[in-house]
Amino acid sequence: MNTNSFFFQAFVYLSAAVLFVPIAKKLGLGSVLGYLLAGVVIGPAVFALIGNEGQDIMHFAEFGVVMMLFLIGLELEPALLWKMRRPIAGLGGMQILFSTIILGGLALALGLPWQQALALGMILSMSSTAIVLQNLQEKDLMRTAAGQSSFSVLLFQDIAVIPMLAMLPLLATLPIPASDDGAHLNWVSGQPAWMQTGIVLGSVVAIILSGQYVIRPLLRFVAATRMREVFTASALLLVVGIAVLMTYVGLSPALGAFLAGVVLAESEYRHELQSDIEPFKGLLLGLFFIAVGASIDFSLIMQQPWTILGLVVGVMLLKAFILLLLGKVFKISAGQNLLFSFGLCQVGEFAFVLFSFSRQEGVLPPGLVNLLMAVVAISMALTPIVMLINQRILMPRVSVGDSNTREVDVINEENPIIIAGFGHFGSTIGRFLRANGINATYLDIDSDRVDLMRKMGFKVYYGDASRYDLLHAAGAERAKIIIIALDDTEKRLEMVHTIQKHFPHITMLVRARNRFDAYEQINAGMQHVYRESIDTSVRIGMDAMQLLGHRAYTAQRAARTFFKFDEKVLKELAGVKNPQEYVIAAGNMIQNLENVLKNDLQSPFLAQDDSWDTETLREEMRDKDS
């Protein structure tokens, strides 16, 4: 079999991931280390199942980083950014500033020209968003002080990439090498430095404006077709399109995607975009880590093992030390500070992007870049191990009695109620709850309606509420109640199953179209089932009684008694029937109606009002008198 065929390649990558990631997770090493290991094993170093194309794969898989940044952008509403401004700007800004000064200063001392030293310092100050966030999330540490501080620093780094990319061309001292592949051919690199800087800033503004005035209306248009796969396609198109555009003007696609994400963070399509991109991101990021593992140049390491090892340990220790001091200044408690500083001490995936960019721009010589790329890859591979050592050995010694974990705002909404479906049915529920000061998170599939309701000040999100990822994004982990008010019978049942499987703690209140729908839901284990027409029908009956001359209170009590009785019978009949029998078929309808009507004959209607009936009392009096 041709080892270069696409299917064989896919087979190798997928089986490596499927084999190594679960094992790594089982051993408590985290998925990132699993991917990296998989990469090393299938790479040229061990089995050589994939060869020199590791670099190409990396180019492709860098797209996973682009998607990740798009997703990070989506999570960052401007309001949230504003709330976190102090840790982000303070902690993050200081981290980059000091790391750049110290690492760059050392490079300068080692004899590099100041331009190269500065570029080096900036690039090495970056940490790995992908590895750190993945690790923190897997270990459920995002809500701790260390988790939040790490996030702030990573975020600032993500943002700092923008000015860095704008600055790097200005530091160029070397002749620009011939481009190694077509993807990097762009007209921007041919422009003078000041022009390049202008183009960068122009592109940023263009993305912000188009996010607001082009992408949103476009998404609305696509959403109106109600074709899920087309929406997924347009979500992908959006990210790919930005990547193409950015590459064309010679900018980092990750940057553009991040910006587009922030611009769309406040849009109604946020959750839907998130859940559409998420699986692609996961896989591509996995591929990215595999590629990092595979591209570790072992022959280069063999040639200069001590230089590289020294650089890795030196850079990581220096970065950790700077972070440790900053943590102290920002009053992070000792144990949390260790987690924070050792977590962020590696050099991250942005360094790959920035290094190749600076080689391309003639900022750094290719030899140096290759050496440092190996350093970056090794430091990334070491991170999960460092974090493990830190958590198992260092932290237990320091953090005795350390309970300084602060509660922080979580990115998702945290309403106790989620309402799925905002049609006539769901919107009445929503209005009622809002009138009583209860906030809910709403999910709806009709884009026009989402638009309208958002204008009215409801928190409505566009998407298919029966999907796990959207529920997850809407904060189902922390919700107490989900009201399923969707119009579609099948979708409602699908949603019930999804929630039972993934969020068993939630109480579900489910809308049912009729008896048969209700039977199915009751048999699926639902306790709270609401037929849409029962209340109204009974109310008409009650009004009819009144118009025929019955007293209002009598008619009302009769209606309520009937309603309660009917609910009881509903549950009984649901239990009796076997699943095939309540298929909506004419014959069954009649038979079911017959059962219901028979039951009515035995009902205790108004018997309870005997208490107000003086008949027996008068009888007793008569007996006494006679």
Added chain:
Amino acid sequence: MSVLRRIVTRRPDMVKILILFAHPVLEKSRVQSAMHRRVQEMPGITVNDLYQCYPDFDIDVDHEQELLLAHDVIVMQHPFYWYSAPAILKQWMDLVLQHGWAYGASGDQLQGKIIFNAISTGGRQEAYRQDGYNRYTMEDFLRPFEQTARLCKMRYWPPFVVHGVHRMEPADIQLHAVQYEELLIALQHDRISAEEIQGVRYLNELTPISKTIVS
């Protein structure tokens, strides 16, 4: 019903107490909610929260009658509204105490059971006197309950009353809730004799709050 049976059979030797609890806005109450919290945690006591069970006033007569049969002491716990109980307790009496079941020639299902009111009032005790602001005593105002009990062949005991709740300090509220709990414990273990009841105006006197700790 299974819940009820479990409670009742756990300690067969204990006197079984049923609390008919009536408060339309418990979330705004101070004294009644403190008393309610206390009794809710007590083992062997059934708390029947009427406004919670029947927000539509459609009282389930069969269920209520079964509850009555399964208990020895009935406590009507409620705030004092317009010199009487909140409306749902009247609705409960109208519907549950049926002729031929609770009263009348053949109505003797409740015979011998003990019943009393556990009340909180805004007015101080001095207001409930002939020369006071309300012109009548608590005993006078509670006559309808007394006679209802009599007609159902039950023993009507003096009330447990917490007076002056509007001006009461939170600490004193807790003291009264504890006093109520102590009374119910004494009742549960059958430590109150018929003679003791004869001599008291309020049941509070059986488990007095120490003068030194009340403000």
